[in-house]
Amino acid sequence: MRPLVAHIDLSAIRHNYDLAKRCAPGREAFAVVKANAYGHGVREVVTSLHDAADGFAVASLEEAAEVRALHGTARVLLLEGCFEPSECRVAAQLRLDVAVQGEEQAVALLASELPGPLNVWLKLDSGMHRLGFDAVALRAVFGRLRAAPQVAELNLMSHFACADERGHSLNEDQLECFLGLLDLDFDRRSLANSAAVLTIPAAHMDWIRPGIMLYGASPFADLGAAELGLRPAMSLRAQIIAVREVAVGESVGYGASWVAERPSRIGTVSCGYADGYPRHAPSGTPVLVNGQRVPLAGRVSMDMLAVDLTDLPDAAVGAAVELWGAELPIDEVAAHAGTIGYELLTKVTARVPRRYSA
Ligand SMILES: Cc1ncc(COP(=O)(O)O)c(C=O)c1O
Incomplete structure (x- = not known):
C-alpha cells in the first residue's frame, strides 16, 4: 500500500x-x-x-x-x-x-x-x-x-x-x-x-x-495555531521511498531546478501534487523526516517530492515523513507556498486515505 x-x-x-x-x-x-x-x-x-x-x-x-x-x-x-x-x-x-x-x-x-x-x-x-x-x-x-x-x-x-x-x-x-x-x-x-x-x-x-x-489551523498570518491553543486535526504522513547520493552540480527533479552545491543525500517522499501537496511550494519548504526538519528540494511531482537528507544521515527508506500536522504547522507550509492553510486542507485529494482517531 x-x-x-x-x-x-x-x-x-x-x-x-x-x-x-x-x-x-x-x-x-x-x-x-x-x-x-x-x-x-x-x-x-x-x-x-x-x-x-x-x-x-x-x-x-x-x-x-x-x-x-x-x-x-x-x-x-x-x-x-x-x-x-x-x-x-x-x-x-x-x-x-x-x-x-x-x-x-x-x-x-x-x-x-x-x-x-x-x-x-x-x-x-x-x-x-x-x-x-x-x-x-x-x-x-x-x-x-x-x-x-x-x-x-x-x-x-x-x-x-x-x-x-x-x-x-x-x-x-x-x-x-x-x-x-x-x-x-x-x-x-x-x-x-x-x-x-x-x-x-x-x-x-x-x-x-x-x-x-x-x-487547528490559524486564521492569522502572524499568530500560530499553537499560540492560540489550537490543536492541529490533520497530519499528512508519508514515507521516504528512495534515497540517492547526488554529486555537486547534479540536479534533482523536473526542470532540474535544484542543483547540489555539496555532495547530497536526496530522499524521495510518497506525496505529490495529485495528493494536494502544493506544486508551487519552493525548495526550502520544511518537511519533517523522523521528526526533524529538512528542506524540500526541487519541484513537487504528481506523486512524489524530494527532500534534502544530507544533514540527516540516519534517515533511510521507510523513514517517517510529516508534510504538515501535529509536529509541523500547516500554516508554515502554506506560507512557504504562498497560500493559506484553508487551501491546503481543502485540497487534499480523494485518493489520500483518511484515518481517524477518536
Ligand atoms: C459566511 C461564513 N461564515 C463563517 C466562515 C468560517 O470562516 P473561518 O474558516 O475563517 O472561521 C466562512 C468561511 O469561509 C463563511 O463563509
Missing part, C-alpha cells in the same frame, strides 16, 4: 470547538463543515461533534442534506442560501436555517409554498461586497420578511473581510455597520468567523461561526 495517509485526530476538533465556545461564553456555535469539513471528512466530523455542536454551517443544499442525515435535530445553516427557488422547499423539508443574501432569494422565498416556516438569516453586506444587502436595502427586506408565513426566526448575519488582520480598520467599520442595524427586532445575530471568535469579542453576538480554528 502506498505510504500516504491523512491522519485525522477527532479529539483535536472537539478540543478546538470547545475552545471556540470558551472564547464566546454563553453564545451558540455553528461548526462550519462545508467543503467536506475543510477536507477532514464531514461524516466523521459531524458524528464527532454530534453531541457538542449547537449547529453546523455548509455551502450548499447537498452538503446540508448530508449533515441532516447525520444529525436529525441540529440547526444546519446554508451560508449562501438557496441557489434556485425550488431549493426553498427542500430546505424547509430538511428544516434548515437559510441565509437570504440578495433580492432574488427574498423573492423566491416569499413566493414559496413551504411545508413549514424557515429560520432566515438576512445577510448584511457590511463591507466585504461579496454577498448581502446594504444597510438601507436590508431594512426594507426586513419589513417584507418579518410577517411572512415562510419565516420563523428572522436573524441577521454578516461576514468579515479582514478579521485575519488584527487592527484592520475595515473590521471596526463592518462591526459598526452591523451594530447600526440592531434597532431592528432580529431574533438572533451572527458575525464572527474564527478570527473574530479569537480576537473580536464585540462581534460574538448570539451565534459564532468558527471554521478553520476547528481544524
